[in-house]
Amino acid sequence: RRERPLGAQRPARILRRLRTGKRRHETGTAPSRKTQRIYLFMDLTQYRRRATTEVRIGGVVIGGGRPVAVQSMTNTDTNDTEASAAQVVRIARAGGRIVRLTAQGPREAENLRHIARRVRELGCDAALVADIHFLPEAAAVAAQYADKVRINPGNYRNDRGQFAALVELCRARGAAIRIGVNHGSLSKRVFDRWGDTPQGMVVSAMEYLRECRRLGFDQVVVSMKSSNTRVMVAAYRLLAETMEAEGMHYPIHLGVTEAGNGLEGRVKSAVGIGALLADGIGDTIRVSLTEAPENEIPVAQLLADHFRSREGRFEVRRPERYSPTEYRRRSTVQTPLVHREFPAGFRELEALSANPTAELRAAILDLDDREPVAVCRRYEDASAETVAVKAAADLGLLFLDGLADGIRIVAPRLAEAEIERIELAILQAARARMSRTEYIACPGCGRTLYDLERTLERIEARTSHLRNLRIGVMGCIVNGPGEMADADYGYVGAAAGRITLYKGREIVERNIPQEEALDRLVALIKANGDWREPEEGPDAVAPAKSEDRTAGGSAGGDVPAAERSAAGGCDPAADSAADSAGAVVPLSAGGAVSGRSVPSRPPAPAERGARASETGAGRSAEAPAKETTGTEG
Numbered sequence: 001r002r003e004r005p006l007g008a009q010r011p012a013r014i015l016r017r018l019r020t021g022k023r024r025h026e027t028g029t030a031p032s033r034k035t036q037r038i039y040l041f042m043d044l045t046q047y048r049r050r051a052t053t054e055v056r057i058g059g060v061v062i063g064g065g066r067p068v069a070v071q072s073m074t075n076t077d078t079n080d081t082e083a084s085a086a087q088v089v090r091i092a093r094a095g096g097r098i099v100r101l102t103a104q105g106p107r108e109a110e111n112l113r114h115i116a117r118r119v120r121e122l123g124c125d126a127a128l129v130a131d132i133h134f135l136p137e138a139a140a141v142a143a144q145y146a147d148k149v150r151i152n153p154g155n156y157r158n159d160r161g162q163f164a165a166l167v168e169l170c171r172a173r174g175a176a177i178r179i180g181v182n183h184g185s186l187s188k189r190v191f192d193r194w195g196d197t198p199q200g201m202v203v204s205a206m207e208y209l210r211e212c213r214r215l216g217f218d219q220v221v222v223s224m225k226s227s228n229t230r231v232m233v234a235a236y237r238l239l240a241e242t243m244e245a246e247g248m249h250y251p252i253h254l255g256v257t258e259a260g261n262g263l264e265g266r267v268k269s270a271v272g273i274g275a276l277l278a279d280g281i282g283d284t285i286r287v288s289l290t291e292a293p294e295n296e297i298p299v300a301q302l303l304a305d306h307f308r309s310r311e312g313r314f315e316v317r318r319p320e321r322y323s324p325t326e327y328r329r330r331s332t333v334q335t336p337l338v339h340r341e342f343p344a345g346f347r348e349l350e351a352l353s354a355n356p357t358a359e360l361r362a363a364i365l366d367l368d369d370r371e372p373v374a375v376c377r378r379y380e381d382a383s384a385e386t387v388a389v390k391a392a393a394d395l396g397l398l399f400l401d402g403l404a405d406g407i408r409i410v411a412p413r414l415a416e417a418e419i420e421r422i423e424l425a426i427l428q429a430a431r432a433r434m435s436r437t438e439y440i441a442c443p444g445c446g447r448t449l450y451d452l453e454r455t456l457e458r459i460e461a462r463t464s465h466l467r468n469l470r471i472g473v474m475g476c477i478v479n480g481p482g483e484m485a486d487a488d489y490g491y492v493g494a495a496a497g498r499i500t501l502y503k504g505r506e507i508v509e510r511n512i513p514q515e516e517a518l519d520r521l522v523a524l525i526k527a528n529g530d531w532r533e534p535e536e537g538p539d540a541v542a543p544a545k546s547e548d549r550t551a552g553g554s555a556g557g558d559v560p561a562a563e564r565s566a567a568g569g570c571d572p573a574a575d576s577a578a579d580s581a582g583a584v585v586p587l588s589a590g591g592a593v594s595g596r597s598v599p600s601r602p603p604a605p606a607e608r609g610a611r612a613s614e615t616g617a618g619r620s621a622e623a624p625a626k627e628t629t630g631t632e633g
Contacts (some may be wrong), residue, residue, distance in 0.1 A: 047312075050252070052251045055221055057147050058128065071285070072096045072297055074091070087293060098127045104132075105135060128145075129150055131150050136166070140165065153205065154182060176220065177220050205239060210246075228486060229256060229272040240279075241325070252283055256288065263388055264429070264439075266388060278310075290452055310355040314362035339406070361398065361403065374407060399426070408423075436464065438469070459473055466532065471521075489501070498514065499517035501524055508524060
């Protein structure tokens, strides 16, 4: 393994498949220096943005090292000029200078002319993007009026000259194109060969990117969206890796589809988008929430600002231990813990630098044992939403990649219950531990066939007490069935006032009246044995069983919270007191833990670096401090 690290070989094999379309087996040869450079497409030691070309979208330029641009999408009927224009203006006033509108047919695409004119009359200079899903002829119409046209390769053909014709239309007008791949709507020929995998998503995107390069068209943006954060992050990383191998530097649009609403929706978006921004990937972002579109902008801007500067350099001595495109657990723990569940002596690493993700990742990769490790970060913000977004962006990657086994968020200005809710939300968004019902809910657009926001609220009110369930709530059939493919149950708009219910991928009831749909969804859940009656205090979450913390827990950590119980963890009050006292211990250069207590205060530059601590009895031991693992340059 030391001579031929698996982590350096596997992506080389994937890249060969993507270039040739053939499934080749491993050659068994050691990776070249070039292969290792391609594999580590991001710099593990420090924050460094991926180099990209500039793309102009109306009056907005993305890429080329410019600040990450934030955007949103209208949920109005694109045939309603006034309503659509008014919503574009609201999004722009909130800070979103790029606004997308659905153009599902030629009629909607043609009305973009009137919307664009009305938006300009209202004094708004936001860039307008046409979202095309099924009809190439709608793209040809929209290209006459939009600043960018987004197409879905899963529903487009590249062998009939339609895409080449669209490229020429956009070139003539100075419009851009986004190749927008959706995990839930890959073409049949790609799906039949690759399945709904990250590799299949990359194959789908690269076909069109190569065509753009052949045609000499560089005003291209690309995205790889999924509601599954693990799939989404792996797909974007593979895409960046493959483009790097082929000398492509197109800007990347980031987003987690169907993230839902409220704090959990914000955390899910922050886990996926934050993991990639930490890798230096991403030139524009959209946070998809099942709320008013203008609510998405402050969250997206918070993420963009959070990654504007990430100073700190941390040596990684064992990069071969890292597998960014393949999920692999570092330890035998299957269900990560929140801080109140930590047993005595549980190892913790606290990030102190301005680049906590790289700092903690480097410290964990350099550990010489597989002992479970928790990650910790302190936040002084008074807003639970702000702490949740920042913590999810900083720490979520470590659970997506299978590196961390526990999470502690220190937020003195938040209540203990708020902190635990955020910790559990991060673990669930990273697909490391399920503690509540997850809603795969789309944000809605002009294709939505019912009041999505209110419907989601009603479904949550009836089902949020359930455990270990995923429920898809989708506005229409365009992305719905595919994007909620890993949901246990689905509620999908089929026509005006009509709903289709799913169990997994199978349709159970089709075109039922919407006024009956929620009761029939509950009946479906009961019929399949997944229902339980609400208990007193339904928001309470039981901690994990001790056996779930080690080998033998369920794969992926999806253990029903109702089956978990406390097992020797620290008393929350004692933990709070210990946090106030700042009992944090530095990690020695050799990976051992010393016992000296270190005050929890903003560190001087010489002290910064990931620190390890032991909770419980181990925290009070006295011993000389050792050298820290991270060094900030």
